[in-house]
Amino acid sequence: MPLPKKTPNSPELNAKDRVYQQLRSWIITGTLAPKEKISDQAIAALFGVSRTPVREALQLLATQEFVEMIPRSATRVTAVATDRISTIYRPLAALQGLAAELAAETITTAEVEQLNVLNQRYEQAQQQNQPQAVLLADNAFHDYILKIAANPYVNEFSQLVDAHAQRIENFYLAQLNVQQPDAVREHNEIITAIAADDAVAARERMTQNWLRSMHLLQACVDRAN
Amino acid sequence: MPLPKKTPNSPELNAKDRVYQQLRSWIITGTLAPKEKISDQAIAALFGVSRTPVREALQLLATQEFVEMIPRSATRVTAVATDRISTIYRPLAALQGLAAELAAETITTAEVEQLNVLNQRYEQAQQQNQPQAVLLADNAFHDYILKIAANPYVNEFSQLVDAHAQRIENFYLAQLNVQQPDAVREHNEIITAIAADDAVAARERMTQNWLRSMHLLQACVDRAN
DNA sequence: TAACTTATTGTGATATATCAGAATTATAGT
DNA sequence: ACTATAATTCTGATATATCACAATAAGTTA
Numbered sequence: 001m002p003l004p005k006k007t008p009n010s011p012e013l014n015a016k017d018r019v020y021q022q023l024r025s026w027i028i029t030g031t032l033a034p035k036e037k038i039s040d041q042a043i044a045a046l047f048g049v050s051r052t053p054v055r056e057a058l059q060l061l062a063t064q065e066f067v068e069m070i071p072r073s074a075t076r077v078t079a080v081a082t083d084r085i086s087t088i089y090r091p092l093a094a095l096q097g098l099a100a101e102l103a104a105e106t107i108t109t110a111e112v113e114q115l116n117v118l119n120q121r122y123e124q125a126q127q128q129n130q131p132q133a134v135l136l137a138d139n140a141f142h143d144y145i146l147k148i149a150a151n152p153y154v155n156e157f158s159q160l161v162d163a164h165a166q167r168i169e170n171f172y173l174a175q176l177n178v179q180q181p182d183a184v185r186e187h188n189e190i191i192t193a194i195a196a197d198d199a200v201a202a203r204e205r206m207t208q209n210w211l212r213s214m215h216l217l218q219a220c221v222d223r224a225n
Numbered sequence: 226m227p228l229p230k231k232t233p234n235s236p237e238l239n240a241k242d243r244v245y246q247q248l249r250s251w252i253i254t255g256t257l258a259p260k261e262k263i264s265d266q267a268i269a270a271l272f273g274v275s276r277t278p279v280r281e282a283l284q285l286l287a288t289q290e291f292v293e294m295i296p297r298s299a300t301r302v303t304a305v306a307t308d309r310i311s312t313i314y315r316p317l318a319a320l321q322g323l324a325a326e327l328a329a330e331t332i333t334t335a336e337v338e339q340l341n342v343l344n345q346r347y348e349q350a351q352q353q354n355q356p357q358a359v360l361l362a363d364n365a366f367h368d369y370i371l372k373i374a375a376n377p378y379v380n381e382f383s384q385l386v387d388a389h390a391q392r393i394e395n396f397y398l399a400q401l402n403v404q405q406p407d408a409v410r411e412h413n414e415i416i417t418a419i420a421a422d423d424a425v426a427a428r429e430r431m432t433q434n435w436l437r438s439m440h441l442l443q444a445c446v447d448r449a450n
Numbered sequence: 451t452a453a454c455t456t457a458t459t460g461t462g463a464t465a466t467a468t469c470a471g472a473a474t475t476a477t478a479g480t
Numbered sequence: 481a482c483t484a485t486a487a488t489t490c491t492g493a494t495a496t497a498t499c500a501c502a503a504t505a506a507g508t509t510a
Binding site for chain 4: 039040041055069070071072073074075
């Protein structure tokens with residue numbers, strides 16, 4: 001009997017990807033503060049790898065605007081783009097709108113059911129008033145629509161832009177009012193439109209859902225300044 | 226008088242970026258054929274650099290799906306995604322639609338004039354029946370709208386997806402009918418909507434412009450098979 | 451000749467070394 | 481004490497060296 005290669009479900013990531021994913025997560029959650037300097041030597045030592053995979057991970061993060069590498073100066077975490085909320089949310093709204101449109105064209109009844117389940121969990125998280133859990137549940141809902149849409153470009157761009165959106169949301173997490181019955185209703189309307197194969201309505205409602213989120217966040221940021 | 230540092234307008238790119246831009250261009254234009262194996266050693270020798278910057282450039286190209294790096298096997302140029310035209314064009318249509326929407330919100334009369342000039346050049350290129358020139362002129366028109374929209378995310382994603390679209394178009398360049406009076410008219414309607422600050426109409430017309438292109442290209446591909 | 455085995459090579463991944471220029475600190479002169 | 485200069489450190493960029501593994505070629509046996 002041949003031994004199973006490694007343990008199943010353990011992606012056994014290489015050094016570069018391990019460093020990349022950890023740093024990315026730290027930046028999004030705010031563990032690594034904006035404008036914080038990143039020493040590749042220190043990171044290398046921390047992960048027990050050499051500077052090469054660290055540098056490769058940093059270059060990838062730089063293309064995604066999570067860090068900025070200033071030639072002959074330093075690499076640091078980028079500032080949270082609190083002054084570019086619409087710059088981030090409008091493409092996000094457009095991409096998610098397309099995702100809803102695509103989902104409406106291919107969705108199955110089982111997937112509709114799953115969307116309802118995810119939206120119920122979202123509603124529960126709101127009622128329990130746990131901001132972090134609300135954001136996670138909202139994310140799970142939208143991620144599942146991306147999965148149904150099954151377009152790698154839409155998926156990838158959406159995930160990237162959303163990561164920047166999440167960075168801002170985490171930054172204002174304390175001031176954020178996550179009790180939004182409107183959002184639950186909007187989600188239901190999105191599900192209804194997608195389930196009815198009404199691509200136009202699905203897109204329209206999804207886009208509006210994101211734009212409303214954008215306005216709420218903008219108001220929160222304005223209040224903080 | 227202090228000497229000017231290097232010649233102006235010469236970005237003096239580093240090894241990595243030099244290799245990246247050249248390979249990218251070669252892949253889009255088809256100089257590097259789909260499925261062609263890329264030896265980092267050979268590339269390094271060709272550019273007179275070491276494997277390190279070549280590898281960094283290849284990793285960047287891999288994230289953009291221009292090459293695929295298969296662990297412990299080989300790095301090769303990806304296949305031209307002729308079977309994923311809608312996968313590429315629908316996000317492109319959505320992003321360009323948003324760009325038109327954003328442009329409508331901020332455009333100046335001088336910029337409207339420039340758009341008319343670019344569309345006239347596009348029309349002339351069509352009349353001279355030079356496919357390559359037509360694609361370039363069309364590109365210049367859409368790029369200028371992206372510039373007016375001034376959203377780095379929309380710009381970057383659009384450029385990337387468009388690069389994949391261009392790859393397909395170059396692939397079918399010979400079979401492509403670039404004589405499209407419809408396209409010139411559509412461009413004019415887009416300009417009119419943007420100039421009138423009618424964001425909704427601008428988006429709608431821009432999206433339709435791309436979707437029509439998509440259908441034409443799809444028909445061309447279907448004919449070739 | 452076909453199938454199996456072994457040697458060689460190619461490649462991705464990583465580590466280490468080097469270098470130039472900027473940033474920083476230390477030092478000396480006023 | 482303050483400024484100017486020199487030494488040092490840091491960092492990005494690149495080069496070179498290994499290493500493990502997969503693919504391929506070469507050789508061997510049936």
